[in-house]
Structures are given as structure tokens and as C-alpha cells.
Amino acid sequence: MAATESLNVADLLGQHLESASPDVLRAMVKTFADALMSAEADALCGAGYGERSAERANSRNGYRQREWDTRAGTIELAIPKLRSGSYFPDWLLQHRRRAEQALVSVVATSYLLGVSTRRMEKLVEQLGVKQLSKSQVSEMARHLDAQVEAFRNRPLDAGPYTFVWTDALVIKVREHGRTVNVHALVAVGVNADGGREVLGLDVASDEDGAGWLAFLRSLTARGLSGVRLIISDAHRGLVGAIGAALPGAQWQRCRTHWSRHEISRRAVQHPSLVLYGDRCGDLAAGHYTVRGSRSASERAATASGVGGRGPALRSWRGAGCRPGGRGERDDRASWRLRTGTRRRSPAGGPGSPARRRPQVVDRA
Structure with missing residues (x-):
């Protein structure tokens, strides 16, 4: 239990992003870095790119390309140039390793907590950026949506996924001025390399058989194959959906x-x-x-x-329960992710507005 309390879900999600597909992580970091530099340049100019304003004090003058070596690979950054003076992001002048870790943390935390304006302002403050308007922050948030959707809908080509854990997380969100419960349907699997991977996350108003069936079929459509054992609770709708979507897999109740x-x-x-x-x-x-x-x-x-x-x-203590070992009979893999998410999320209570986008774990 002590290990669970020290779990950093943002770091865990960042590791999943890195291990799942370096191309996805590299694209997300590049998109966010370009949007952040563009917003800073607009703040220095006093107006947005191509915008006519009496408050404009400077204007853009193209870009200069710089290579940035990261763990996800080399990223080509387009740094804006100004007609008067010069601009270079201060956060990139720091130790590059530190700046890279900060951007990965921002991307992972944005994925985890949602990308609302107020939250994004707090996230970019970690990089020392405090001169961004709400409209600029909102634009940066929208830039991440396409990259997040690409990660959510990525092909599951690291199979076969021998073991799969499925479960649902119920939390309260605010919709249309009232507090409601929504369900986050989560699937975690073991890929061919033996590593655990978040296979999918979807939002449902109720944990019923139709929702689970649609979720599991979306996983199979993305390439989920080779499943031999699925571990979950004994929810009737889930058990029936497993038999319909994955007929060749055996089901076992989570211990x-x-x-x-x-x-x-x-x-x-x-x-x-x-x-x-x-x-x-x-x-x-x-x-x-x-x-x-x-x-x-x-x-x-x-x-x-x-x-x-x-x-x-x-007879509870069986071969699948080894002291100090990692068994496959319970939902420990998804349980750690769910409990860490509930503890980390500031929107676990009804005070946060809900946006029905599955990439936001804390309101799903």
C-alpha cells in the first residue's frame, strides 16, 4: 500500500507515452513547444500573428530552425524571429535535459488532468512563462487535442497482448449545472515485450453491456489480438461483452x-x-x-x-499469488493507475465542469 501512495501518475503516463510510440510523443512535444513559442512571440509583439492592432509594438520576421535532441528523438523547432530585437525562449536556455523533462511533464499532465485554460496557465508557469493571455492558452490547449486523439486511436501493433485487465472508474463531474457520475472504461494489457501498456480509455454515462461491448470492439478494431486471459470484476455486462468481442479469450474474476x-x-x-x-x-x-x-x-x-x-x-492463497511477486489474477495494473488518478485529480469532486472527451481521465 505504501508503494501505491507514492505513485506519480503524471510520470507513469509519461513513461507509457514514451514506450508506446516515440513518434507520438515527439509530435506532441513539438506541437506544444511550437505553440508556446508562438504565444510568447505574440506577447512580445503586442498582437497575434497577422493581427492588426494599435497596441502592436513589433512584428514577426519568419522563423529560424533549431534541432533539439530529446529521448524521443531529434525535434525540429521553428523559433519565431522578430523585426526589431531578437527572441529566444528562456525556458530552452536552461539545461536542455531539464527543459525536455518539463515539456514531457506538461504534455503528460495535460493529458491526465485535461487542458482547460486555468490548468494550462498553471502548467506553463512551471516553465517560467507568465505572460500568456487566456485566448493564447486556449489556442495552445486546442493544439494538443489532435495529438491526444492520435495517441488514443493509435494502432495496437505491439501484440500479442496475452493478458488484459479491464475496469471502470466512477467519478463525479459537473454537466449543465448539475453533478453527475460518469464512468471511465480502462483497459491495460501486457504486450509482446512483457511490458504493461494502456490499451484504451473511453467515457460512458453508465457501465452497461453496450458500453463495454463498444469499447472492446474499438480495441479489436485497432489491432488487439492474441488475448488469452482477461481479468475483471464480475459485472454481467462486462462479462457478456468479453464473450461477444473476444470469444477466444478466457475470463477470470479479479481476486x-x-x-x-x-x-x-x-x-x-x-x-x-x-x-x-x-x-x-x-x-x-x-x-x-x-x-x-x-x-x-x-x-x-x-x-x-x-x-x-x-x-x-x-484456498484463496494459490499458485497465482506469490509473496513479493507479480501475479495476473487481480487488477493491480489498472488499480494503481485508477487510484493514482483519483488521488491526483483536483476535479475528483463536483466543482469541475465536465467536457465529454475521453482523453481527460479526471472527468471520465
Whole structure:
């Protein structure tokens, strides 16, 4: 649990962007850097590019090309030139490694938190840029949309994806002046290299079979293949959609969801019994504490009775649960991403307006 609390979701998403397709990350960084330099040049000129204004103090005079070496490859930057004076981005004069990391962080955080005007202003302030108008920030935000859509709809050609985890995240957003719940349908898979990859993310008003079926079919249309095992909860609509969209794959119920169900069921049957256990522990082997208003002998009898009537709990610790290992029987891969997203997102509450675009995890 301690490792989960220290998870930086923006860094995790940046790593997924880098590993998924360097071309996508390189295009996103170039688009954002060009838009940022153009906005800074407009601020120095006192007017936008090609705009007539009485407040104009300078004008553009073409571009000069500069190469920027990054982890994603060499990026050709078009730095604006001015007729009077000169312009060079201060944030690029810093250590180039630091500037590159900052831009990757901005791109990943924009993808994660959404690209609203107010948030983008805070993000570019990390680079020391504080002279941008709201219209310029909005234009920069729109530049990222096409690149984000390309990442979301990229071909899934790193297969076969042997294992796939699917789950939904429910959060509150504001739509038309009222707070509603929306569902983010998430799929994480293991590619041919053994690495975990975010396969897809989509928005649905309700977690029903039709939404899951459309989501899974979109993944297969993008190239999802070779799936042998899908791990998820026991949602009927999801299980039926898996059978319809991926008929050759086996389905297994996520152990985390199963254990929570068993614990809640035992608590209803025995109100004086409180169970504490970890995912890789045997609850019936003693990982629980009994408390209540009855006598100690009665509570002890209740505890032993639960162990006797719970063969499923006793056999919980199986071959797929290795102490300190990485099993495939639960949704740990997507669970870390979802919990980190909920913790990181400032829009987890109803105070944020929702825009129905699937790339925004915190309102999906």
C-alpha cells in the first residue's frame, strides 16, 4: 500500500507515452513547444500573428530552425524571429535535459488532468512563462487535442497482448449545472515485450453491456489480438461483452473484487467478526480480529466457525499469488493507475465542469 501512495501518475503516463510510440510523443512535444513559442512571440509583439492592432509594438520576421535532441528523438523547432530585437525562449536556455523533462511533464499532465485554460496557465508557469493571455492558452490547449486523439486511436501493433485487465472508474463531474457520475472504461494489457501498456480509455454515462461491448470492439478494431486471459470484476455486462468481442479469450474474476465480496458477505453473516487481511494472505488462516459485545468464548467459536464454513477463503492463497511477486489474477495494473488518478485529480469532486472527451481521465 505504501508503494501505491507514492505513485506519480503524471510520470507513469509519461513513461507509457514514451514506450508506446516515440513518434507520438515527439509530435506532441513539438506541437506544444511550437505553440508556446508562438504565444510568447505574440506577447512580445503586442498582437497575434497577422493581427492588426494599435497596441502592436513589433512584428514577426519568419522563423529560424533549431534541432533539439530529446529521448524521443531529434525535434525540429521553428523559433519565431522578430523585426526589431531578437527572441529566444528562456525556458530552452536552461539545461536542455531539464527543459525536455518539463515539456514531457506538461504534455503528460495535460493529458491526465485535461487542458482547460486555468490548468494550462498553471502548467506553463512551471516553465517560467507568465505572460500568456487566456485566448493564447486556449489556442495552445486546442493544439494538443489532435495529438491526444492520435495517441488514443493509435494502432495496437505491439501484440500479442496475452493478458488484459479491464475496469471502470466512477467519478463525479459537473454537466449543465448539475453533478453527475460518469464512468471511465480502462483497459491495460501486457504486450509482446512483457511490458504493461494502456490499451484504451473511453467515457460512458453508465457501465452497461453496450458500453463495454463498444469499447472492446474499438480495441479489436485497432489491432488487439492474441488475448488469452482477461481479468475483471464480475459485472454481467462486462462479462457478456468479453464473450461477444473476444470469444477466444478466457475470463477470470479479479481476486481483489472477489476478496472484497467475500469479506463483506462474512461481515453480514457474522456482525461481530471483523476481518483484516492482505491480497496474498489467507484470511481463514488467522489474518483477522474478532470483536463485539459477546463473551470471548462466543467470539472465538464464531471465528472458528467462519474458518470451517469457508473453504473458498482457505484456498484463496494459490499458485497465482506469490509473496513479493507479480501475479495476473487481480487488477493491480489498472488499480494503481485508477487510484493514482483519483488521488491526483483536483476535479475528483463536483466543482469541475465536465467536457465529454475521453482523453481527460479526471472527468471520465
